[in-house]
Amino acid sequence: MNYLIAGNWKMNGLKASMREITALQERLVEAPENAEVLICPPVTLLPAMAAKADKIMVGAQDCHAAESGAHTGDVSAEMLHEAGASYVIVGHSERRADHGETNKDVRAKAEAVLRAGMMPIVCVGETREEREAGEAIAIVTEQVKASLPEGDQYVIAYEPVWAIGTGLVPTIDDIAEVHDCIRGLATATTPILYGGSVKPGNAPEILAVTNVNGALVGGARLKADDLYGIISAVK
Numbered sequence: 001m002n003y004l005i006a007g008n009w010k011m012n013g014l015k016a017s018m019r020e021i022t023a024l025q026e027r028l029v030e031a032p033e034n035a036e037v038l039i040c041p042p043v044t045l046l047p048a049m050a051a052k053a054d055k056i057m058v059g060a061q062d063c064h065a066a067e068s069g070a071h072t073g074d075v076s077a078e079m080l081h082e083a084g085a086s087y088v089i090v091g092h093s094e095r096r097a098d099h100g101e102t103n104k105d106v107r108a109k110a111e112a113v114l115r116a117g118m119m120p121i122v123c124v125g126e127t128r129e130e131r132e133a134g135e136a137i138a139i140v141t142e143q144v145k146a147s148l149p150e151g152d153q154y155v156i157a158y159e160p161v162w163a164i165g166t167g168l169v170p171t172i173d174d175i176a177e178v179h180d181c182i183r184g185l186a187t188a189t190t191p192i193l194y195g196g197s198v199k200p201g202n203a204p205e206i207l208a209v210t211n212v213n214g215a216l217v218g219g220a221r222l223k224a225d226d227l228y229g230i231i232s233a234v235k
């Protein structure tokens, strides 16, 4: 299975940031052949990035579950597809925490992404309190079961909430335990990404874990060199 390295720009990036895409694509000439690269910019940059994309794929960070309608400020999966997206992240912990998204909402969004002909990246992950209470596996199991769409067309991203943007990462054994658990709930070919403070320095050991099939990267996202440092860790 190829590795998927996805950069989530979150609410960062103006037109000037497009130069990082030019720089990244120049570096990708030398990238490992089994590394696929996806960039999820803010929606404002999506069409321009899709037009420039040659060695990368382009995705979105969220969508509305409905195809169209009276939803001021929202963007449908169909619109994102037309703008050039091939993946959409759904259920990121920042959406779950800041916008109260439930597993049911996440599943509805994932289904909308599939209907529009794209691939959902469904995010799951426990909070610090849940890990400390020994509930990580139970929480992730529940989130996976309740958030995944019908069928087998999806990517799952395990992102412990406490590891996102903090510089903290679980131990390799803890990552392996959760990824093995998710593998048991998904198919043998479902890509399972790890996300949460992935950096060029820790990417080699994280990407070497069985059942880690790529990374969802936030903090190291904007700089082509940092992201390339993670991509080049793919073996």
Ligand code: PGA
Binding pocket: 008, 159, 163, 164, 165, 166, 167, 195, 196, 197, 198, 216, 217, 218, 219, 220
């Ligand atoms: P981080 O974010 O790499 O900054 O920890 C990961 C994410 O939110 O997807």
